[in-house]
Amino acid sequence: MTTELEKAAKQDPEAVWLREVYKPNEPNLTVRAVIVGMLLGGLMCISNLYVFFKTGWSMGVTLTACIIAYALFEAAKRVGITKKPLSVLENNALTTVASGAGYMTGGGNMAAYGALVMVIASSPQLMLQTPSAAPMIAWFGVIAALGVFVAIPIKRQLINKEGLAFPTGTATAVTIRAIHEGSDTKGRGLSQAAWLGIAALVGAVLAWVRDAWALVPGSVAAFGTTAAKWTITIKTELILLGAGALMSFRTGWSLLLGGLATYAIIGPMLAERGLIVVKGASYYKAVVGWTLWPGAAILVGAGLTSFALDWKSLARSFQGLGSAFGGKKREEAGIAAVESPDWWFPVAVLCLSPVIIFLMVMLFEIPAWAALIAVPLAVIMGFIASRVTGETDVTPTKALGPVTQMIYGVITPGNMTGNIMSANVTGGIGLHSADLLTTLKTGWLLGA
Template sequence: MPADASTREADWLKNTYRPHDANLTVRAVVVGMLIGAAMCLSNIYVFFKTGWSMGVTLTACILAFGSFQLLQALRIVKKPLGPLENNALTTVASGAGYMTGGGNMAAFGALFMITTVRPDTISMIAWFGVIAALGVFAAIPIKRQLINQEGLAFPTGTATAETIQSIHTAAAGGGAGKAAWLGGSAVFAAVFTWLRDAWHWIPGTIGLPVTLAGHSLAQWTIALKAEVVLLGGGALMSFRTGWSMLLGGLLTYAVLAPALVAQGIVTTVSYKAIVAWTLWPGAAILVASGLTSFALDYKSIGRSFSGLTRVFRKQAEAGDSGIAAIECPAWWFPVGFVVLAPVVTALMVGLFQIPLWAGLIAVPLAVVMGFVAARVTGETDVTPTKALGPVTQMIYGIITPGNVAGNIMSANVTGGIGLHAADLLTTLKTGWLLGAKPRHQVYAQLFGVVVGAIVVVPAFNLIIPDPSVLGGEAWPAPSCVVWAGVSQAFAHGVSALHPSSKSAILIGLALGVALALAEKFAPKRLRPLLPSPSGIGIAMVIPGSNCIAMFLGAAGAEWLRRKHPVLAEKTVVPVASGLIAGESLMGILVALLIVTGFLAA
């Protein structure tokens, strides 16, 4: 081990590590499971509306702090929640809340759209849980290399550590205020959603009395949507992504769609009819930009593979630093792999008819991809599932042609392992900065992924009762639409597509590459003026009304940050998170009441 790395670990043990503070307590696990389950429900709602899974850790730590403040006021608990306890709780919540990411819901939804067959609940719970657990174990051997020794940024993990420190410091006085903003906005969103969906007092969409090419703007999906979850989601994204979505939405539905209708390529003015064509250029932009950005980060990829030799090389001096007794033992990863890999392979063969030999390739490939994803996340804060998923789909399109279900779910293995490895390392970065026990965080993450797997499958079955609702205005499910389209293209080829769609794919690929290159090489002062390829690509597969609402959220947050930065720091994340949580949880409750007959649809 390099001397500076050894010194860094020794300094952490001496000055940061807090071995006597409470970490993974029973109450942290229980409350973390409850918050994680709620955030998993919230994220699945948001995912099928927008295509994004929202961040969990910042919201969870604020919500945890506020919950314990309330429990103390009610004299239900006596001892306040400690910073390291909050960190462990947040790790549990993150493991559960992110069960919608890594391609899990994109793959599940795409599979349902294409095959219309819903795999049984227990099998899918096992599928998601085992993949996530394997991702947790994949993070263990690279933790010391990426966090202790190289000190990668993991920006979200660093921000979460700063938030936990600030809200638990009495002098800061910001914790209770942030929790109050979050709670208040959640209540507002929940009431608003009840009035809209249960009592129908508020219209879901507000159209403008303007026509375009003989049809109302609302028919072209250009309208104001009464969904505060979209405003909250927009507020949490960058302003660049927000205005790019508005630009992409207007170009798609006000320019491209009328031209397609005029030429007879699209025969019906409706969201589903339009997106059946715009899916192809939109997916091409997303895939090309993701792969290009991934390839441009070749130094990070190279460091991932060169770092593996250091990770698995025997480090005789590791015990001398005293940190080996605190970190997870190196043997946990191979044992976890030996136990879980056969389960994943068996499920691939049994559930999705993937040949055994192809399944045996998938898991080691996914673990290596997980190592790469973890490093990229540490350096950029972006887990490259948009790149890793299509790479896997392409590989399996070649080696198992025609097997669409296998194509989708093999990519799910890569994305799921990569995301959960990166997610654990993000929370381990928080723990490193706060002085937490790494083993406790691994236990916490495993608690979380178990809860997330148990929650996410029944929730999917509840809100998506029939495959026909996916890809419609109510549930645009853009990521599912993209995954389904890419899998079909790789499995069956693009020869059956309309000639205009083939041309659109080529244009989308070129545009995706160009935008990614511009993003990388343009002068820094010009980058905020460049359209985001993710924003443009997603805008082509969600309704224009969603693009408008998310832009408004992003613009409002940006205005507040520029005009009132102190107020923005206190309110933007809590209020946006509250709007998302309030609407999504109430939306799921209303759906449950409709299914059980207590409310009329």
């Protein structure tokens, strides 16, 4: 007869994962996976930079990386460069590295840096100087590192227990499994790599014809000129079409309904009542300047509620601090034995926070007391960004950044560079936390 303990174990997703999915003996984080992941990530940095400045979004690169990696290793195997094929979990580790590198030019960083350069260029009277490359590399690196550690205390809640979709992470797991396993998928990996190349070529040709030769318009006013003024047009770019293919049906329709409600209903109502002043051919800036705040408030309100309800995840992180600083070692069992130690998060905060505060003071002239506020605020915003990404596959760095800017606009008035880069702490940490959780979702499904 099944005992109550056994019944509970069957209902516990972590126990089921350990028993049925976890693959502790399969090659995982190998040197070759890290090296190839870094090289692919470097290439993805360029594409992510273009996508962000075109759409304002940071797109995951794991799907592209896993297919390219499989094709590269299969080709290397055929010509005798390597004898051992790339394993499923090696590919997962490789895509994790590639995604982490690719996201260094994601929205949280590039939005802030782009705004910083624009402010400095447009305000010569302020005599501001763009920080040199080395300090900015250090800045982005520290922000990324803290974002990685922020993901640790919330991973078990969002992925293990709640099972949030993280659509790109789930799609990557399905793709890796399909191209690596099963006799019915023989040759499928190379076929998918070929289709990936064809799709990339089509996108590149269309972008060249549209942007370089101006033979194709950027958008088509399919719904009339009045609707076009409210940005309701059909874009001739394939970037967002590809992004939609990675989202769930519910998320796609939610975004569509939100866009229609904003630009077809709310925007015209605001203009009619004189609450917004429309200038130029497009009404986008006028509308989004108003709707940004209620939209961001909805995200923050919902995220803070979830954050408060999940206080146990953060509290658990501090329970292991004793062992981290030489206290009595605890023997971990079950899922805790294979997960990253919870105490890594508070130790990372203690070690990295002084560096972040120092750089904020030295590079952006933010008072130390004001810089001190940025780290706990960024941790909270990182949790919100991660949850939203898990549910929608879109990391809301553009929405959460202005919340931080509003706070710093009040406490440090007149400091334009500090206002911009304080949002980078929030956006960057949220971006890298969400990115890591997306790849951890892939690993969770594959047994890494």
